[in-house]
Amino acid sequence: MRVHGADCLLLSVGSDLPYLTGYTAMPLERLTMLVVTEHDATLVVPELEAPRVAPGPFEIHPWRETEHPVEIVTRLAGRPTIAAIGDQTWSLFLVQLLSRMPETTFLPASTVMSELRIHKSEQEVANLRAAGAAVDRVLSRIPREVRFSSRTERAVSREVIDMTLEEGHQTAQFWIVASGPNAASPHHEPGDRVIEGGDVVIVDFGGKLNGYCSDVSRTFSVGEPSAKAVEVHAVVAESQAAGRAAATVGTPCEEVDQACRRVIEAAGYGQNFIHRTGHGIGMDGHEEPYLVEGNSRLLEPGMAFSIEPGIYLPGELGVRIEDICVAGESGLDVLNRADRSLVVVE
C-alpha cells in the first residue's frame, strides 16, 4: 500500500480477500468488505454470514439488515487520499462510496495486490500442481470413459464436470466442449449440438482444488481425423511447444506470445489465432502475468501462467492446446503432462 500511496484498502468479492484472510465474500447485494487502514483491519460482514467467518488478524463488524454497510465502511475508512478497491467489487458499492468520499481517489486493488500474488510460494505451486494433476487424470480418463459420437456437447461437459469433482476438485468452474464448427468459438458454451464422427472437439476445463485453479485444454478427434485437422493440430502443437521453450526466467511476457504466434503465422494461420497466448493463474483463473503483446514484464521465478495458442477456422474447426506452467531458475515447470496429441475418441 505504501509503495502505491494508498492509505486504505477495500476488499470484497474476488480472491484478494481470501488471499489475505482466508475468508471468501459471498457475491450478493449484501456487502462484505475488509477495510484495511494503516492501523486497523476490519471485516464488515452481514450479520447472518458472521458465523461463517473464522477468527483472523482482523476485527469482525457484523451489520444488521436495517443498517447501511457503506456508511460503516466509510466511517472505518476515515478520509483516505487514495483508496485501493478490489477489482471485482460491485460498482453498486463503489458508486455509493464515491458520493460519500468525494475527496478520495480510487485505484484498483490489483495495483497493490498483484505484486504479492504474482509470485507463488512453494505451497501455492504445490496447490497448483495438485490441481493440474487432477485435471490430467480427467484427460487420461476421457478416451477410455467418455463417448462423444451421437451425444450433445452438454452431455459430454456434464461428464467432464463429474470427473473433475471425482478427481478431488471442490468446484468445477468452466467446462468448454466445443465440437465441429463450434470449436472455432474459443469461449463456446456447450449446447445441444450432437457430436458426429469426424468432428474435432476442444475440451477446455478447470476448477478449484484447495482454493487454487486448474485450467487445461486438449483437442480430440471423434474417429479418424481429416488431413486438415491433422495439419492444424500439428501447427498448434508446434506453437505450444515453442511457447514452452521460450518461457524462461528473464524473458518478456510478450516474447512468449511472439514465439507461439511466429509458428502459427509461418503456417499461414496468423489471422486465426485470435487471442493472447496466456494468462497468469493462482487463486483466480485469470490473473497477472498476461502473455500478450505489449506486456514487456520479464518472467520471474514463481510466476504461474497458461500457454494456450489456438487456431480457429470459422464454420470449420478449432484447435487449442493449453498447459499451466511455472517459471523457475532450473527451467519451466510444466504442471500439465497429459497427452498433447490429437487423441482419437469414439
Place this chain on the structure above:
Amino acid sequence: MRVHGADCLLLSVGSDLPYLTGYTAMPLERLTMLVVTEHDATLVVPELEAPRVAPGPFEIHPWRETEHPVEIVTRLAGRPTIAAIGDQTWSLFLVQLLSRMPETTFLPASTVMSELRIHKSEQEVANLRAAGAAVDRVLSRIPREVRFSSRTERAVSREVIDMTLEEGHQTAQFWIVASGPNAASPHHEPGDRVIEGGDVVIVDFGGKLNGYCSDVSRTFSVGEPSAKAVEVHAVVAESQAAGRAAATVGTPCEEVDQACRRVIEAAGYGQNFIHRTGHGIGMDGHEEPYLVEGNSRLLEPGMAFSIEPGIYLPGELGVRIEDICVAGESGLDVLNRADRSLVVVE
C-alpha cells in the same frame, strides 16, 4: 433512462444485460459492455467471444487483445452528464471510466432497470413457476432417495445438485445443507460434518431454469425430532404462513416482514430471526423488492419474492422455511408447494 436523467447506460456482468439483449457477459477481466445512448446501442465484446453473440438490436464492436476496451466504451459513451452503470460491473472498469470521464456522475443501473424488472410478465412468471416446480420435485424426492445419517453435508449437497440438474435446471447456483449446530448459520457452506440421527437439517437450494431462478428452503429431521425442534419448527411454519397471508397487493413490503416477525417474537425467539423476511427474484436470485424493515414500497401485481423466516439458535439448531410467491389481484400465487412440515428423513 429519461426518468432518472441518465443519458448513458453501461451494462456488463449481471442480469440487466441478458434482460435487455439475451446475451450474458462472461465474468472475466476482458470487458464486455453494452453502451446505450439516446441514439445507439453497441455491445463492446472481446473478439474471441464475439462468435457467442447472437444478432440483436445493437451493434457489435469486437475488440482485439491489444486494444483498450475502456477507451472504446468512453468514445462510444460521448460525454454523458449522468451514466448508469450495471450494479455488478467490476470496480476495475468503473475506476478506469472515472478517470476518463471526470465530468460524469455515475448511478447504479438498478436505478433505471429495477422498475422494469420488478414487474414480471406472464412469460417471466411462467419461467419462475417452472423453476419452482422443478425444485419442488427435488424436495419430494429427498425423503425417498437421499440418506442423511452418517453422511457428510457435502455428500448430501452433491445429491441435491444432481437432482436439481436432473429436474431440468441448466445450473445449480447454491446448495446449503446445514446440519445440527451448523443450521444456526443461515448461509452455511456444506462441509465435512457428518450428519447424525437427531439432527435438524436446513436444505436451501436453487439454480436457473431458462434464465430464471429457483430458491426454496425446507427443514428436515434426521429420525425423530426433539421436542425443541418440533416447537421451533412450528413457530417458523406459523410465521411463514402469516407472511403468505399478509402479502397482498397494496401491502408495504416491510409489513410482510413484520407479519413474520410478530409470530417469532411472540414465541420469544425475536433475537434469533437475524435476517430479513425475503428478497425479490427473477433473472437474479436476489433483486427488488426486498421484504425488510424500512421498505415501505407497496406490493404490486407481478412482483415475485421469497418469504423465508427462520430461527437460529447458536450451537444448537436452525429452522427455515421458504417459498417463492408472486403478488396478484386474485391473491398470492405461491410457486412452491412442497410439504412444509418437519419431514423425517433417514
